[in-house]
Amino acid sequence: MKKYINKKNIENFENSGFFVFDKYFDEDICHKLINQANYLVSSINVKTRSLFLAHEGSVNQDDYFMESSEKIHVFFEEDAFDLNGDLKQDILLSVNKIGHALHELDPIFREFSTGHNLHNIAHKFGKIEKPIAVQSMYIFKQPKIGGEVTYHQDSTYIYTKPSSVMGFWWALEDATIDNGCLWVLPGGHKKYPLKSKFVRNPSGGMEYEVFNKEPWPKEDFIPLEVPKGTLVLLDGLLPHGSNHNFSKISRHAYSLHVIDGFLPYSRQNWLQRSPKMPFKGLI
Numbered sequence: 157m158k159k160y161i162n163k164k165n166i167e168n169f170e171n172s173g174f175f176v177f178d179k180y181f182d183e184d185i186c187h188k189l190i191n192q193a194n195y196l197v198s199s200i201n202v203k204t205r206s207l208f209l210a211h212e213g214s215v216n217q218d219d220y221f222m223e224s225s226e227k228i229h230v231f232f233e234e235d236a237f238d239l240n241g242d243l244k245q246d247i248l249l250s251v252n253k254i255g256h257a258l259h260e261l262d263p264i265f266r267e268f269s270t271g272h273n274l275h276n277i278a279h280k281f282g283k284i285e286k287p288i289a290v291q292s293m294y295i296f297k298q299p300k301i302g303g304e305v306t307y308h309q310d311s312t313y314i315y316t317k318p319s320s321v322m323g324f325w326w327a328l329e330d331a332t333i334d335n336g337c338l339w340v341l342p343g344g345h346k347k348y349p350l351k352s353k354f355v356r357n358p359s360g361g362m363e364y365e366v367f368n369k370e371p372w373p374k375e376d377f378i379p380l381e382v383p384k385g386t387l388v389l390l391d392g393l394l395p396h397g398s399n400h401n402f403s404k405i406s407r408h409a410y411s412l413h414v415i416d417g418f419l420p421y422s423r424q425n426w427l428q429r430s431p432k433m434p435f436k437g438l439i
Contacts, residue, residue, distance in 0.1 A: 161273075161280050169281050173345035173394035176380065180387035181272065186328045190408055192264040193294045197251050200230050224256045225291070225427045231255065235301040249406075251296050252303060256427065259292035259412055260436060269412050274324065275438040278414050281389060282322040286417035287438040290314055290321075291427055295409045297336045302401030307341070307372055310413060311392040312364075313354045315425055320416035321392030327382050328408040336401035338380040338388060341372055345393035348372065355424040362426050414438065 160177050169175040220229060236243055236250035243250050259269035269292060278287035291314065296302065314321045331337035341348075353365045372395045380388060390396060401407060415421065417437060429435060 161276060166281055169389060169391070171346075172342045173391040174340050174342070174380075174396075175281065175389045176382060177387035177389065178382075179385055180326065181385050183385060185268070186384050188264065189268060189294075189410055190328055192262065193254060193296075193408070194248055196228060196254055196262065196294075197230055197248055200247075222426070226257050226429055226433045228254060228258055228261050229256070233298055233301045233303055235303075249298055250301075251298070253296060254294040256291040256293060257433075258294060259289050260433075265292065265294075265410070268410075270438060274412075274414075277324075277389065278322055278438060282320070282391075282414070282416075284320060284322065284414065284416045287414050288417035288435045289412055289414055289438055290421075290435050292410070292412045295411065297398070297401050297407035297409065299335075299404050299406050300402060302336055302407065304336075304400040305398045307339075307374075307377070307395050307397040309345075309348075309350060309393050309395055310390065311350050312352050313426065314392070314413055314415060315350075315353055315422045316415050316419040317422070318419070319350065319392045320419050322414045323388075323390035323392065324412040324414065325388040325390060326410045327384050327386045327388070328410060329384050329406060330382075331384075331386075331407050331409070332381050333379050333399075334401075334403040335405045335407040336398045336403075337382065337407065338396055338398055339377040340380060340390070341377050341395040344372065344376075344395040345391040348393070348395060350393060353424065354426050355422075356426060356428075 165175060231252045232250055233252045238244050258265040260266060269289060275287050278284045310321050310323050311319045351368045354362060355365050357363045382388065
């Protein structure tokens with residue numbers, strides 16, 4: 157992957173806030189990660205469940221969500237259950253995502269997340285001196301019920317000062333406008349400062365600390381339609397999101413968020429680790 161690391165591509169990322177690595181890995185790796193994610197979902201107790209809300213202003217703060225910072229937890233789509241609380245379809249078609257310590261606790265995802273030249277990419281593209289992985293997510297974007305992820309900045313959820321978070325987003329299936337591909341605001345990381353922070357409330361729970369309620373111009377967002385095997389690199393301040401998947405085709409993806417370990421990690425961030433399980437570097 158060293159062919160991607162050059163001055164032109166780094167400048168492209170710095171100016172636009174994102175970069176697309178075509179054919180980053182082959183289909184065999186896609187299938188390997190998809191199969192492992194399905195295995196993890198099939199192994200859970202459905203009665204222990206939590207919905208994941210990805211709408212602006214929604215607050216995920218139950219214990220199951222909070223404890224996922226150092227565990228592997230499965231979160232369901234809002235539309236996965238009927239009025240009686242039973243799944244309306246197969247469990248493999250009902251899950252929103254798996255998070256948030258896959259990259260450390262699952263051997264398949266750990267192997268993937270610590271290879272593929274990620275340390276060098278984070279260092280060269282993001283100017284990250286000490287790349288530390290803080291969270292990972294496997295996102296299913298299910299057919300018909302795959303929920304919208306409203307436009308946001310990753311630094312809202314993973315805050316350092318200055319901002320250092322970088323998002324690695326891998327398409328494990330073809331991502332199109334129809335099945336909910338990423339939409340990004342080119343150059344938005346430079347034009348728009350951090351809009352909000354998702355912080356721990358001193359009295360308990362979580363809340364959004366909002367600095368600016370002005371919406372980003374929707375007409376300036378562009379879709380990133382990419383084939384499976386693609387890596388999309390995202391600056392932490394770049395506004396991005398994805399639409400509801402109304403199609404009959406899923407859009408599986410895996411993401412990893414990295415920060416600079418030399419910068420102080422905010423104690424207000426929702427995602428915290430116990431001393432027994434500190435964040436680890438990309439080795």
